[in-house]
Amino acid sequence: MAVAGGERRGEGPPFHSGYTCNRCYLCPAQLKHRGVWRYHGDMAKLGLAGLLVLGLCVQRHEGAAYSYMKNGQQDWNLNEYKYTTYHPMSEISMWMEQVVKENPGLVSSEVYGKTFEGKNITLLKIGLQSGSKKKAVWMDCGIHAREWIAPAFCQWFVKEILRTYETDEHLNLMLKNVDIYVTPVLNVDGYEVSLANLNGLLAFQTRLWRKTRSKFQNAECDCYGTDLNRNFYANWGTVGISEDCCSQIYCGPRPLSEVEAQAVTDFVGSRSADILCFLTIHSYGQLILVPYGHPQIAAPNYDELVKKEERERERKGERMRVGLAAAEAIKSVHGMNYTVGTSPDVLYPNSGSSRDWARLWGIPFSFTFELRDKGEHGFELPEDQIQPACEEAYAGAHSIIRYVHDKEFGITTTTSVPITTPSAATATVALWTTILACSLTAATIL
């Protein structure tokens, strides 16, 4: 059941914030990032000695969220929020509250599910009041815990809309026709593990945690977590998965065994007729993936799909064109190349992804973004790349949203209509397939 947001106020340890240390290698830090040690754990677990060591060498983050937490005050504003750093969940939650507070009539929040550990899964709904029934766009970030640039992007995306919607006439029109649902962090449990110190000072490195944190009774395996992006009801358990619960790509004991996947399925599924496009944000690889992840699609409604084969082929061409237009928009910002195609063509086959589920459920446009980079830093993208990565990804997402909006509402004056022909699109995919075969290793699970 949906309840009002804001329940996280006051939760969490009061000093669970970012501390950086540039000069002392005795710091009880768990995360090394570009030569900077950072402690994101629970201060209460450190003990007196740990606090003394930390106190000798840390430099406190300059951040509004920190002072908010420290002083228990609510007098900070969004202008003080730093979008070019990676934030722990507690700060992202406060950021969401502040976005709602400072933008009444434009942004509201909704808790639409609970994680395995009982934490809120919260989205922001962005849209202007309209007399008529509105369409919607979906975006989720942070389905895989270690892909930190994704939650950073969702925050950037919201910030950019707030910054420009009053002066950008077309964006203003879109927000009157469409509500945009943004989930900054879907896999909250996993994200906190990736950012935190699990077991005190001697904890093993948890930075690269990917999965949820579920553990099922009667399970014969001791490992935690399921790959959320293998757990949706879309050819579940067929290709690109593992049945070993210790695997990074464990698909779970059954489809939708994960409450996080169930929450998205319930929320989006009940509104699917109105949702124009479904965007799910990951890293890394600089890809825009279109359905499907299964090389020979075998959906529950397979017969029906076969009858619609021809129409589907047309749509597939359209999705490719829309994806290629987004890649062009991305390239125009900082010159970065993004590859467009199906997962089997440009990455690897998989099943049970949210992107495929959304498409099977009838949402016409469904894309996975794999943000920067191409493997140099991988999941540990340095903070100095947050801004350019988000700037270009915003252009790509905006291109897609603009296209689906203009198509739905019959607007023809847009400059975002893709110009690439289907045949050129096919040729491009074939080219990139060849190039990528050389650059991506099978061991990289994104």
Ligand SMILES: [Zn+2]
């Ligand atoms: Zn991912």
